[in-house]
Amino acid sequence: MTVRRLIARFTQQEDLNFLLTNRIPRAALTRFMGWFSKIENPFVRDASIACWRLFSDLDLSEARRTDFKSLHDCFTRELRPGLRPVDPDPHLVASPSDGIIGAFGRIADTELFQIKGAPYSLLDLLGDPALVEQHRNGRFLTLRLTSSMYHRFHAPYDCRIEKVTFIHGDVWNVNPIALKRVERLFCKNERAVLQARLPSGEALTLVPVAAILVASIRLHFLDRTLNAQSRGPTVFACDAKARKGDELGWFEHGSTIIVLAPEHFEFCDNVAEGERIRAGERLLRKP
CATH class of the missing domain: 2.70.70 (Glucose Permease (Domain IIA))
Structure with missing residues (x-):
């Protein structure tokens, strides 16, 4: 494949990404997601997290607990103690x-x-x-x-x-x-x-x-x-x-x-x- 074709394909992928994530009713979708993510229903929770895993590198092995009440609960999860030690150097x-x-x-x-x-x-x-x-x-x-x-x-x-x-x-x-x-x-x-x-x-x-x-x-x-x-x-x-x-x-x-x-x-x-x-x-x- 020529360099020109590679650049054209990359540009098309960028165009599609931008279209799907920005040329949509952003505010309305965000309000919907805020409501949807807080639904405390086991089927909705499990299906949402499974879908999230499918399209990302989600790793819950560090989570303090995995019995999440909702998708929102998973998003804002705490980590097990000691996993993010802060550098103690005062400088x-x-x-x-x-x-x-x-x-x-x-x-x-x-x-x-x-x-x-x-x-x-x-x-x-x-x-x-x-x-x-x-x-x-x-x-x-x-x-x-x-x-x-x-x-x-x-x-x-x-x-x-x-x-x-x-x-x-x-x-x-x-x-x-x-x-x-x-x-x-x-x-x-x-x-x-x-x-x-x-x-x-x-x-x-x-x-x-x-x-x-x-x-x-x-x-x-x-x-x-x-x-x-x-x-x-x-x-x-x-x-x-x-x-x-x-x-x-x-x-x-x-x-x-x-x-x-x-x-x-x-x-x-x-x-x-x-x-x-x-x-x-x-x-x-x-x-």
Whole structure:
């Protein structure tokens, strides 16, 4: 097969993937999935999980329990104790979740990238000029959670969460194909901006971004689930202390977390685009 034909076939596959996962009533399908996944019926649960296994690399061997009440219960499963030990080095910021490392690097003034050649601005992402100033010329890293991954996320360092802003938006897929085709995708999707302060006073911000079939982000310290019913932007003032590795919440299904750190932080040597990382593993080194 010629190179031209291979490229044409690959493009056709991308077109089909984008069509099936984005050119559909995304919001309606997401609301339906939110309802359907919580049905506590053994037949619905077993059939749904079996279908999920068929189209993904779902592995439940790490799950704390396997007697799930529903598909949602399986999505948001806990792991057996000790499976995600947090790196104890006080100079290291840990990964907040399992994920595949996407774009990362230095924020050029206030510009960062969803993939190479696809820029977006901190202001569009965060919606807060004061927070933008705290991360100007800083560091950013994107973690993509696939549907089969462990969906809970954790505090990457000892911190105090001072404010959460929920920004209402769309539910585009966040896979690499969509990131190539939808400009400023992370700035269009529903997201929560978690503003945290380290003991040293430095700002560390996590931005969980929802996606199709997800659009629900559970935050334990607010005792609240943020979703399409949470019209935004909505600001939640808080003063929640978290120790490194503490569970902060979960995604329903899978999505993305963007980590924003100060400019003098450096990426650890295990950080590379396309690499898988687990919650608790080293991510950034602070002076």
